[in-house]
Structure formats: structure tokens, C-alpha cells
Amino acid sequence: MGSTLRIQDVSMSFGAISVLKQINLDIRAGSFVSLLGPSGCGKSTLLRVIAGFEAQQLGSILIDGRAVEDVPPRARNLAMVFQSYALYPHMTVSENISLPLEMELLSAVQRLPLVGRMAAGSKTVWTDIRRRVLDASCSVQIDHLLERRPSQLSGGQRQRVALARALVRSPGLFLMDEPLSNLDAKLRVAMRSELVSLNKQLESTILYVTHDQTEAMAMSDKIALMMGGSVLQYDAPEVLYTKPGHLDVATFIGQPAINCFTARIQNNTIVSDGVDCKLWTEYPNQESTLAIRPEALAITNKQPDGALISIPVTLDRVELLGSEILLWCSNKATGQSVVVQTRATFHRRLIDQGKLSGDLWLETDGAGTHVFDRNGKAVQFGDAELVTAVSKGGATQ
Numbered sequence: 347m348g349s350t351l352r353i354q355d356v357s358m359s360f361g362a363i364s365v366l367k368q369i370n371l372d373i374r375a376g377s378f379v380s381l382l383g384p385s386g387c388g389k390s391t392l393l394r395v396i397a398g399f400e401a402q403q404l405g406s407i408l409i410d411g412r413a414v415e416d417v418p419p420r421a422r423n424l425a426m427v428f429q430s431y432a433l434y435p436h437m438t439v440s441e442n443i444s445l446p447l448e449m450e451l452l453s454a455v456q457r458l459p460l461v462g463r464m465a466a467g468s469k470t471v472w473t474d475i476r477r478r479v480l481d482a483s484c485s486v487q488i489d490h491l492l493e494r495r496p497s498q499l500s501g502g503q504r505q506r507v508a509l510a511r512a513l514v515r516s517p518g519l520f521l522m523d524e525p526l527s528n529l530d531a532k533l534r535v536a537m538r539s540e541l542v543s544l545n546k547q548l549e550s551t552i553l554y555v556t557h558d559q560t561e562a563m564a565m566s567d568k569i570a571l572m573m574g575g576s577v578l579q580y581d582a583p584e585v586l587y588t589k590p591g592h593l594d595v596a597t598f599i600g601q602p603a604i605n606c607f608t609a610r611i612q613n614n615t616i617v618s619d620g621v622d623c624k625l626w627t628e629y630p631n632q633e634s635t636l637a638i639r640p641e642a643l644a645i646t647n648k649q650p651d652g653a654l655i656s657i658p659v660t661l662d663r664v665e666l667l668g669s670e671i672l673l674w675c676s677n678k679a680t681g682q683s684v685v686v687q688t689r690a691t692f693h694r695r696l697i698d699q700g701k702l703s704g705d706l707w708l709e710t711d712g713a714g715t716h717v718f719d720r721n722g723k724a725v726q727f728g729d730a731e732l733v734t735a736v737s738k739g740g741a742t743q
């Protein structure tokens with residue numbers, strides 16, 4: 347069974363540069379959690395602190411409920427997998443995988459070349475090591491490569507060796523730092539599902555560093571989105587996407603990026619230039635941001651009647667992605683670019699029906715729409731017309 351990991355108020359600086367700012371994370375045993383964020387936000391540093399290669403100035407790390415500040419890296423019951431594989435070129439695959447076990451299980455005498463094999467108890471330990479090397483290499487399907495050297499392997503095979511070397515000690519926690527980023531796109535996708543299967547099969551806990559949101563969204567039970575040394579949101583992937591708590595989360599997650607409009611909260615309504623917006627909020631007056639996911643917008647040549655949000659636009663460019671299509675538009679009043687994502691077949695139908703000619707509008711019923719206050723915090727809002735109806739004693743359904 348995997349370990350639990352608790353990170354409590356961890357802060358860390360390199361000299362005057364504050365790299366981790368009061369990080370708090372609770373990671374369940376057996377779960378797959380990603381640290382996601384842009385380059386330089388502190389993901390690798392946090393991993394190195396957990397591994398014990400760097401020391402935090404404040405806060406604690408608890409593995410299986412035990413504070414590990416005074417526990418050396420080797421004794422923390424964890425294994426790290428790096429982007430660079432870190433294999434020994436002069437050793438065979440088998441020797442690379444067995445090395446961590448040899449260091450752990452054999453005495454200094456038993457490790458001596460030739461004579462070590464004859465030392466007392468050595469035979470039993472070596473039998474155990476060989477069995478575990480075979481088990482680990484079978485788990486990642488490289489048991490047929492055990493006698494090769496790293497230079498005789500492809501990138502994907504080398505990464506599997508690095509994984510097997512981490513697996514062989516059966517640690518409760520795996521720390522993985524961008525382990526797939528040296529692989530080509532196709533192999534990366536294949537290895538993604540293998541890592542998830544391995545996580546479920548071994549019930550091990552995996553903390554996985556990546557700056558690739560697709561990778562994090564595809565693999566993780568939960569994602570900690572980091573920026574500037576802080577965790578902005580720690581949630582399941584779909585929650586990060588559908589309920590971003592902060593503007594930076596909304597803009598980081600999603601491809602193409604969410605459309606953002608400068609707006610203001612004015613006497614309980616949300617106002618944005620060139621946008622007909624019928625959103626209501628109890629929030630106090632202030633500058634804000636209105637954000638709409640590209641797939642939540644529909645394009646029409648009929649002036650929207652009753653849409654919560656509509657925007658008069660011109661259609662500038664169409665970009666085919668395969669089954670999906672991007673419609674790059676600009677707001678007629680402000681010139682601001684707005685992107686719409688839709689099915690290519692649906693777009694074809696609109697053209698055939700002559701619905702992409704003449705005056706055009708984008709509209710949404712409020713799905714995929716978010717409002718953020720001047721500090722970037724998510725704002726609760728509702729339908730202004732519904733609120734008016736309720737206040738006049740009208741029906742709410």
C-alpha cells in the first residue's frame with residue numbers, strides 16, 4: 347500500500363529568493379497527484395524538499411504520519427524518477443536496476459567483487475535481489491533487455507529502466523520529475539496510461555511534476571496548481587477546469603486559453619465594453635474580469651434574444667484542429683480577439699445552412715462563464731433577469 351504524504355506550511359528560500367511559500371497539501375495513500383505550473387514556480391524544489399535533497403526553512407513534511415526532517419533521503423521509503431533517467435552507462439540494465447537493492451540489502455563485505463558472493467548469507471540475498479529485479483522489469487516490460495547497456499536502448503526503454511529501478515525497492519511513495527518529457531509525443535501518450543495502470547496495480551502513491559496540463563489532466567486524481575511558489579488550487583482535474591477559484595487557474599488550464607474580458611462590477615451587475623451581459627452579483631463595486639471558455643460560446647447570425655451573454659463579432663479566421671475547429675473572431679466594438687471552439691461537423695452544417703454570413707454574434711447561457719474580482723478571486727454570480735423576477739415575486743422555476 348502507498349504512503350500518505352502531508353506537506354504542512356512548508357516555506358523555503360534560496361538566499362533572498364522565496365521559492366516555496368507556505369505550501370499545504372494532503373495526499374492520500376495510493377493516489378496520483380500532479381504538481382502543475384509554469385517553469386520556475388517551485389515544483390522541482392518542492393519535490394527535492396520531500397525527497398530530503400533540500401531542507402525547508404519552515405513547516406513539516408509527514409510521510410505516513412511521521413515527520414521526516416531528521417530522516418535521511420535513503421530512509422524516507424520513497425524513490426525518485428528524473429527526466430534525465432540518470433542511468434549508469436557502464437552497467438547493464440539488470441545492474442542498473444539492482445543497484446539500489448544491493449546498497450540496501452548487502453553488507454559492505456557482501457558487496458565486494460567476487461569474494462562478496464562467497465560471504466555468509468550472500469547467496470540468499472542475491473537470490474532475492476534477482477527475483478525482485480525480474481519482477482520490476484516485468485512490470486514495465488523490459489525483462490528481455492536485462493543484459494543490454496543503456497546506450498543500446500531507445501529513450502522510452504531507458505525511461506522504463508529508470509522506472510524499474512524506482513519500483514524495485516517497492517517504496518510507498520514515488521516522486522517523478524517530468525519523467526516523460528524526453529519522449530516523443532506518441533510514446534508519451536502510451537507511457538501516460540502505463541503509469542496510471544502501474545499506480546492502480548501497485549497501489550503506490552505518485553507525486554508527479556509536470557508543466558504539461560494535458561499530462562496532468564489525463565493522469566491525476568488531483569492536481570496542485572502552483573504559481574510563484576504558492577499552491578493556487580488543489581483539486582480534481584475537472585474541478586480545476588470547471589470551478590477555477592482564481593483567474594490564474596482559469597487562464598492556465600484549458601487550450602485554447604479561456605477568453606478574458608476586462609469588466610467591472612457596478613451596482614450588482616457585471617459590465618464589460620462591447621459585451622451584452624446579464625449577470626448579477628452581490629459583490630461590491632470594483633474592477634473585475636469576465637472569462638468565458640471557448641467551447642461555451644456559440645456563433646449565430648440571429649441577434650440573440652435572452653442569452654445571458656452576447657457579443658457582436660466579425661469572424662476573422664477559421665483554424666481546423668481535426669475533429670474540432672477554432673473560430674477566431676473579434677469583438678465589433680472593442681476589436682478584442684475572442685476564440686470559439688466547436689465540432690468541425692457542426693461548423694460545416696452552419697456554413698451549409700448559410701448561418702455564418704451577415705452580422706454575427708457569440709452567445710452563451712452562462713455555462714463555462716466565470717467572473718473574478720480585482721484580486722483574481724472567483725466571484726459568485728447569477729442570472730440578472732431571474733433575480734429581478736424573484737424580487738418581483740415571479741416564478742423561480
Ligand SMILES: Nc1ncnc2c1ncn2[C@@H]1O[C@H](COP(=O)(O)OP(=O)(O)OP(=O)(O)O)[C@@H](O)[C@H]1O
Nearest residue numbers: 360363365383384385386387388389390391392557
Ligand atoms: N539551487 C538553487 N539556487 C538558487 N535558486 C534556485 C535553485 N534551484 C532553483 N532555484 C530557483 O527556484 C525557483 C524554482 O525552481 P524550480 O526548479 O523548483 O522550478 P520548477 O517549477 O520546477 O521549474 P521547471 O518546470 O522549469 O523545472 C526558480 O526561480 C529557480 O531559479
